Amino acid sequence: NQANSNQNFEQADLRASYNPTGKLNASGLVGLEFRQFDTGSHDSVTPVLDLSASYKPFDGTSISIDASRGTQTSAALLGQDYTSTQFQATAQQRLLQRVVLSFTAGYQNLDYFGADTHTVASREDNYYFIQPAIDIRITNFWFAGAFFVHRENTSTFSNFGFNDTQVGIRTALKF
Numbered sequence: 684n685q686a687n688s689n690q691n692f693e694q695a696d697l698r699a700s701y702n703p704t705g706k707l708n709a710s711g712l713v714g715l716e717f718r719q720f721d722t723g724s725h726d727s728v729t730p731v732l733d734l735s736a737s738y739k740p741f742d743g744t745s746i747s748i749d750a751s752r753g754t755q756t757s758a759a760l761l762g763q764d765y766t767s768t769q770f771q772a773t774a775q776q777r778l779l780q781r782v783v784l785s786f787t788a789g790y791q792n793l794d795y796f797g798a799d800t801h802t803v804a805s806r807e808d809n810y811y812f813i814q815p816a817i818d819i820r821i822t823n824f825w826f827a828g829a830f831f832v833h834r835e836n837t838s839t840f841s842n843f844g845f846n847d848t849q850v851g852i853r854t855a856l857k858f
Contacts, residue, residue: 690756690764690798692718694731709736716754718764720798729754729766743777757795759843762802765795780820783828787814808838818853827854 696714711734719726730752737747749771757763771789778784789812795804811834818828829852838844 689721745775748772763804765793768792783818785816810836
């Protein structure tokens with residue numbers, strides 16, 4: 684079955700981390716992925732990356748950003764792979780030694796392509812989310828909080844698009 688192609692891939696990556704001060708940390712992986720398809724489809728060479736950085740300007744304040752790009756095999760669409768490119772940023776502020784306010788926002792693009800010569804791929808998804816939250820330290824090991832998250836996916840395949848909002852509470856024991 685041509686739509687169920689086998690594929691092999693290899694990656695040549697370079698990983699590094701940089702910690703110039705106690706306030707700034709960065710790490711990353713950059714490289715190339717070499718992908719071969721058994722079906723005679725086009726072989727490909729694509730960039731891959733996984734980058735992150737965090738900054739703590741003051742005690743109780745942190746800002747982090749993450750970015751990644753890579754290729755995955757689609758579990759939902761036969762004979763297709765997709766390239767995922769995503770970004771995420773988080774800001775956190777601790778107040779009064781017990782309360783942590785946070786805000787996270789992110790974006791992901793999924794761009795599908797045929798993994799064999801017989802599959803024409805036309806799906807593209809753009810996924811966005813925002814998530815403000817509050818967490819309170821009740822004791823040294825017990826935390827409780829609340830969050831709001833709004834997620835939206837616009838897709839060239841309408842049955843994969845969605846718009847979702849959730850509100851929730853959470854609790855955690857940390858030892």
